[in-house]
Amino acid sequence: MASENQDIPEGNVQNILEQESLKWVFVGGKGGVGKTTCSSILSILLASVRSSVLIISTDPAHNLSDAFQQRFTKSPTLVTGFTNLYAMEVDPTVENEDMGNNNDGMDSLFSELSNAIPGIDEAMSFAEMLKLVQTMDYSVIVFDTAPTGHTLRLLQFPSTLEKGLGKMMSLKNKFGGLLSQMTRIFGMGDEFGEDAIMGRLEGMKDVIEQVNKQFKDPDLTTFVCVCIPEFLSLYETERLVQELTKFEIDTHNIIINQVLFDEEDVESKLLKARMQMQQKYLDQFYMLYDDFNITKLPLLPEEVTGVEALKSFSHHFVRPYEPSTHRNTVEELERKVSTLRQQLKDTETELEKLRKGKQKI
Numbered sequence: 001m002a003s004e005n006q007d008i009p010e011g012n013v014q015n016i017l018e019q020e021s022l023k024w025v026f027v028g029g030k031g032g033v034g035k036t037t038c039s040s041i042l043s044i045l046l047a048s049v050r051s052s053v054l055i056i057s058t059d060p061a062h063n064l065s066d067a068f069q070q071r072f073t074k075s076p077t078l079v080t081g082f083t084n085l086y087a088m089e090v091d092p093t094v095e096n097e098d099m100g101n102n103n104d105g106m107d108s109l110f111s112e113l114s115n116a117i118p119g120i121d122e123a124m125s126f127a128e129m130l131k132l133v134q135t136m137d138y139s140v141i142v143f144d145t146a147p148t149g150h151t152l153r154l155l156q157f158p159s160t161l162e163k164g165l166g167k168m169m170s171l172k173n174k175f176g177g178l179l180s181q182m183t184r185i186f187g188m189g190d191e192f193g194e195d196a197i198m199g200r201l202e203g204m205k206d207v208i209e210q211v212n213k214q215f216k217d218p219d220l221t222t223f224v225c226v227c228i229p230e231f232l233s234l235y236e237t238e239r240l241v242q243e244l245t246k247f248e249i250d251t252h253n254i255i256i257n258q259v260l261f262d263e264e265d266v267e268s269k270l271l272k273a274r275m276q277m278q279q280k281y282l283d284q285f286y287m288l289y290d291d292f293n294i295t296k297l298p299l300l301p302e303e304v305t306g307v308e309a310l311k312s313f314s315h316h317f318v319r320p321y322e323p324s325t326h327r328n329t330v331e332e333l334e335r336k337v338s339t340l341r342q343q344l345k346d347t348e349t350e351l352e353k354l355r356k357g358k359q360k361i
Helices: 014-018 035-047 064-068 104-116 120-134 148-155 157-175 178-185 194-215 231-246 269-288 307-317 330-360
Strands: 024-028 053-057 085-089 140-144 221-227 253-259 293-298
Touching: 014 035, 024 035, 035 053, 035 064, 035 085, 035 140, 035 221, 035 253, 035 307, 053 120, 064 085, 064 307, 120 194, 221 231, 231 269, 253 269, 269 293, 293 307
Parallel strands: 024 140, 024 221, 053 085, 053 140, 221 253, 253 293
Antiparallel strands: none
16 A cells, blocks of 8 residues: 655664663553553563563553463562563552451541542552552563553542642641541551551652652653554544643654555455555554654454564564565565466476377377
8 A cells, every 4th residue: 555654764662672761661542452462562572671671550451461361460470481571460449458457437538538539549559559669679660551541640640649638638627636536436546547647648649749750751751652543543642642741741652553554465345445544544643743653563363462472573563564565585486486387387288288189180
């Protein structure tokens, strides 16, 4: 399929692998475009150039376990077949058991707080996870984020926590020692007293603010947008890029997944029509994001799951995919020559038979 952008060199993710200062790599986009596959492969590629890599899924669907075909939990687990790649899956909502047992009063207090400030539960959970991650010594951390809306909320967590602290302060000023009395009545001890709650929120706020500074530093953080060449995905990517710019988060890589290439054996009218439709959006991507590294990945006839399949597919991230029309390898040429020779031999045999038949007549 001819493209108006033939003079544009094909992009890849080599720039991310070469940026040794990177600490956080976010991978996000619309649901169902292949974020988990892309983030998994990015983490595998980074593991080949970094001392240690952690990939974290903040998507409640937890597709990381499916991608690597290995069970992951909320604790970092070594990925089978690697010595320096770890994975963990985090539920972006506060789990009651993390708050201790027999604390109905505490649950209701946090429940009230969650209702008062939308997103506070996710913010606190995320802060806890970041606190944990910061104590670990990973060279780079890859986030396989939830669909776009959740990702943008994640970037708003510092202001969400700020509101939460303000709400807690107003409650403290309004009710005085009532919170302390409540904790004593419910027999929860000092660890759930008002000072403990405030201390916990303050601690989280410090972590979030510290990490947020890192998120806004292009030397330390970048966001990779994953999409497919369709209208809704183009629209969603544009919204994501604008939001990231608003939050001062660096983004200069787009991965366009599920691209149909004009292979020599493609004869289906449906596929040809889809190719034409895709080309229209590919041209728009190149026009809108002419200063981005755009990596195009081919649509495969099978799913990419398991470490070996992920490793095998990873070379498309660093070298542009070439459709079979342009990929005349020595083996392919030899096969074609062999076929032509056989056809020539068969034709000569047929001609010889015809000649002998005429001679008899």
